[in-house]
Amino acid sequence: MSLPKRIIKETERLLADPAPGISATSHEDNLRYFDVIIAGPDQSPFEGGVFRLELFLPEEYPMSPPKVRFLTKIYHPNIDKLGRICLDILKDKWSPALQIRTVLLSIQALLSCPNPDDPLANDVAQHWKDNQDEAIETAKEWTKQHASA
Amino acid sequence: MGNASTKEKSDHIDGGALLPHGVYSSPQDYDFRIVQRLILQRKLAPFYKGLEDWDDNEDALEEKEKQLRTAVSSSSVGIGSSHKNHQNHGHTRSTSTQSVTRANHMTEAERDMRRLYQGAIECPICFLYYPRNINRTRCCDKPMCTECFVQLKRLESAPTESPACPYCVEPHFGVIYSSALVPSGLLSSPSLSSCQSAVGGTSMSVTSSNNSIERGSEAQPPSSPSARRRSTSHKSPEVVTADELRPDWNRRILAAAQRQTGSRRSSNPSPMSNTAFSLGRRLAAGRQGTSSRRSNSSTAAADYNGYLTAMREMGTDLEELMIMEAMRLSLQDEQERQAREAAATTAAAPNVDANPITQSGSILQHGESSRSGTGRGSATSRSPLSSPIVPPSTSSSSSITARSYAGGSRPRGDEDTSSLATTSDGEQESEPDSDENGPELLHSEALRFARTHMPARTPVTRKHRAQGGRTNAEAV
Amino acid sequence: MTAKIPRSFKLMDELEKGEKGIGDGSCSYGLLEGDDMTMSDWNGTIIGPGHTVHENRIYSLKFHCGDQYPDAPPTVSFLSRINLPCVNQTNGRVDPSKLTCLSNWKRTFGLENVLVDLRREMAAINNRKLPQPPEGSTF
Numbered sequence: 001m002s003l004p005k006r007i008i009k010e011t012e013r014l015l016a017d018p019a020p021g022i023s024a025t026s027h028e029d030n031l032r033y034f035d036v037i038i039a040g041p042d043q044s045p046f047e048g049g050v051f052r053l054e055l056f057l058p059e060e061y062p063m064s065p066p067k068v069r070f071l072t073k074i075y076h077p078n079i080d081k082l083g084r085i086c087l088d089i090l091k092d093k094w095s096p097a098l099q100i101r102t103v104l105l106s107i108q109a110l111l112s113c114p115n116p117d118d119p120l121a122n123d124v125a126q127h128w129k130d131n132q133d134e135a136i137e138t139a140k141e142w143t144k145q146h147a148s149a
Numbered sequence: 150m151g152n153a154s155t156k157e158k159s160d161h162i163d164g165g166a167l168l169p170h171g172v173y174s175s176p177q178d179y180d181f182r183i184v185q186r187l188i189l190q191r192k193l194a195p196f197y198k199g200l201e202d203w204d205d206n207e208d209a210l211e212e213k214e215k216q217l218r219t220a221v222s223s224s225s226v227g228i229g230s231s232h233k234n235h236q237n238h239g240h241t242r243s244t245s246t247q248s249v250t251r252a253n254h255m256t257e258a259e260r261d262m263r264r265l266y267q268g269a270i271e272c273p274i275c276f277l278y279y280p281r282n283i284n285r286t287r288c289c290d291k292p293m294c295t296e297c298f299v300q301l302k303r304l305e306s307a308p309t310e311s312p313a314c315p316y317c318v319e320p321h322f323g324v325i326y327s328s329a330l331v332p333s334g335l336l337s338s339p340s341l342s343s344c345q346s347a348v349g350g351t352s353m354s355v356t357s358s359n360n361s362i363e364r365g366s367e368a369q370p371p372s373s374p375s376a377r378r379r380s381t382s383h384k385s386p387e388v389v390t391a392d393e394l395r396p397d398w399n400r401r402i403l404a405a406a407q408r409q410t411g412s413r414r415s416s417n418p419s420p421m422s423n424t425a426f427s428l429g430r431r432l433a434a435g436r437q438g439t440s441s442r443r444s445n446s447s448t449a450a451a452d453y454n455g456y457l458t459a460m461r462e463m464g465t466d467l468e469e470l471m472i473m474e475a476m477r478l479s480l481q482d483e484q485e486r487q488a489r490e491a492a493a494t495t496a497a498a499p500n501v502d503a504n505p506i507t508q509s510g511s512i513l514q515h516g517e518s519s520r521s522g523t524g525r526g527s528a529t530s531r532s533p534l535s536s537p538i539v540p541p542s543t544s545s546s547s548s549i550t551a552r553s554y555a556g557g558s559r560p561r562g563d564e565d566t567s568s569l570a571t572t573s574d575g576e577q578e579s580e581p582d583s584d585e586n587g588p589e590l591l592h593s594e595a596l597r598f599a600r601t602h603m604p605a606r607t608p609v610t611r612k613h614r615a616q617g618g619r620t621n622a623e624a625v
Numbered sequence: 626m627t628a629k630i631p632r633s634f635k636l637m638d639e640l641e642k643g644e645k646g647i648g649d650g651s652c653s654y655g656l657l658e659g660d661d662m663t664m665s666d667w668n669g670t671i672i673g674p675g676h677t678v679h680e681n682r683i684y685s686l687k688f689h690c691g692d693q694y695p696d697a698p699p700t701v702s703f704l705s706r707i708n709l710p711c712v713n714q715t716n717g718r719v720d721p722s723k724l725t726c727l728s729n730w731k732r733t734f735g736l737e738n739v740l741v742d743l744r745r746e747m748a749a750i751n752n753r754k755l756p757q758p759p760e761g762s763t764f
Binding site: 067071081 | 627628629630631633634637640659660661662664
């Protein structure tokens with residue numbers, strides 16, 4: 001079975017019209033596997049950081065969501081130590097009308113708006129709730145330490 | 150019906166096919182007999198060949214670009230993003246027409262095919278180009294090809310929730326099909342022939358200024374979405390819901406439960422147990438909670454796991470609870486179905502397409518049923534092909550489906566196929582008597598299935614597993 | 626060409642499966658370090674099959690999933706001492722040529738297959754009565 005046309009078209013459109021602060025390039029030997037870079041959004045603790053992610057389109061895509069993971073360490077209540085992301089559209093709220101592009105934009109938005117009430121990394125979320133300023137400082141330090149370009 | 154066979158091959162209708170073209174290569178689990186019937190009844194668009202690229206003639210290029218933009222931007226949900234670049238759509242591919250023509254064995258009608266695809270629109274799910282008369286969602290009036298539509302089903306992680314619209318997340322996802330835009334040469338129905346004038350118009354419902362196209366035929370269903378349509382209830386008879394294509398979904402609940410119990414011996418990750426009791430309460434209180442659940446729960450998967458955990462913690466017999474839940478849901482579904490049928494009956498008078506046939510369990514061969522008179526009020530404008538034609542492939546393919554159910558009980562749909570095959574005049578109607586039998590049959594099947602299969606791995610389970618990358622994918 | 630799942634996503638799937646518990650609970654596995662983003666080093670346990678000399682014993686193992694995983698099989702070693710033909714008696718290393726699932730490794734296999742295969746070895750007719758080192762001893 002050849003690569004579904006949708007994946008080819010999405011890839012082309014990502015290249016032709018990239019979303020601001022986001023790049024996604026597929027591996028030559030696996031066109032379902034993407035290297036992703038997301039710039040830390042302005043006015044967020046991740047500002048100035050360059051975050052690497054990997055994204056994979058499973059066989060069932062687009063009926064199943066893409067799998068996405070941070071490769072760069074990040075201090076965020078919805079992203080765990082292994083880089084796994086707690087985001088509803090990557091799970092039960094996935095819709096086949098969403099695309100790689102919308103997924104990555106959502107992740108970018110998640111960086112701007114951490115949600116400690118729906119945590120994946122419990123200790124980070126607790127930190128965020130107990131002392132938000134301090135947690136944000138830690139996130140900034142991690143960004144400097146791990147996500148410098 | 151007679152003229153149908155003279156005008157087109159039995160496996161084609163409105164220029165499309167009764168079988169998918171393989172856009173999705175994974176094993177398919179919808180009831181294809183139901184799908185074929187809905188296509189023949191013109192309640193669902195046929196499986197049109199999706200084109201990778203499409204260009205109308207040079208004159209229409211600008212129009213097409215406009216449509217492309219509309220189709221593509223409609224595919225962006227959530228965070229707004231639109232694709233302004235369509236760099237690959239500028240060149241003409243004359244071969245497209247030929248391949249379509251060949252695929253449909255209609256070489257003599259190449260011109261018709263060309264017209265059929267004129268103003269082709271991109272399905273926002275598979276990104277292929279289709280005739281502009283493909284299905285529209287009942288809720289937000291967006292296009293969706295049949296090949297994509299039949300993929301949409303309940304999540305294995307949340308089997309109690311009806312599929313939601315991929316575009317607007319409205320529950321009880323369903324589509325509406327109107328064949329009114331099909332060029333005459335491809336239509337077997339003489340009553341629709343005057344729609345030829347529609348050719349060359351722009352996609353329906355894209356802009357309201359197109360109201361005037363393809364009007365003026367008595368065949369035009371009153372509900373045809375030539376203007377931007379308002380949301381249509383999922384109970385409306387013209388709507389085909391995603392659930393309709395998989396009437397055995399309650400069995401899937403049991404299969405899902407079985408998988409969950411089998412795979413979760415060790416302790417649960419903490420987030421799951423958080424929701425356990427609230428969900429258990431909600432389910433116990435009734436199903437009202439499920440519709441609102443989408444908006445406020447963290448993840449449906451966690452909910453469902455939590456539910457199972459709650460049940461286990463309460464020391465209840467999980468099997469029995471699952472069965473009870475399945476029974477309750479199927480009862481409720483049956484009630485909904487009956488309500489829908491009642492609505493169909495009342496709505497039938499002004500609606501030529503009114504057809505109360507919705508779920509497989511309700512199809513019977515008794516054309517003389519009390520409802521046939523009211524249910525099919527205006528048969529005058531009904532296309533002959535809305536009566537069932539059983540394609541030659543049915544018998545062989547139904548055995549495949551039967552085999553896939555080998556581990557469970559016989560699918561209810563079997564009766565339907567035979568009834569279709571033996572119905573000569575096409576006056577198939579839902580019959581109240583057997584409607585009442587429906588739930589019981591369902592329940593006994595559910596029980597039987599549960600008793601036979603809960604403890605062991607069964608072919609049914611394996612079948613679900615085979616396609617079940619979903620479960621893993623969701624846990625990410 | 627079907628979708629070829631990359632190493633990390635394959636391992637994440639395995640991790641989730643392992644966290645939920647596999648099969649009848651006689652085998653389990655997990656990441657050695659919960660924050661190892663490379664997901665290379667894993668540990669596993671096998672509960673000895675009944676009606677064998679291994680009954681009621683719990684065996685610990687370690688896995689290393691290299692860069693080529695899952696195209697290449699993991700390396701597998703017993704931490705608990707065990708007398709099995711496929712296990713090197715000096716260092717606990719499982720000889721890949723002597724364990725079916727390693728010698729016939731497929732991309733779709735995972736750590737679970739290795740554990741289940743090893744447990745099957747323990748219960749094999751020629752191995753079930755093999756004299757065993759004292760319980761709790763390690764390589």
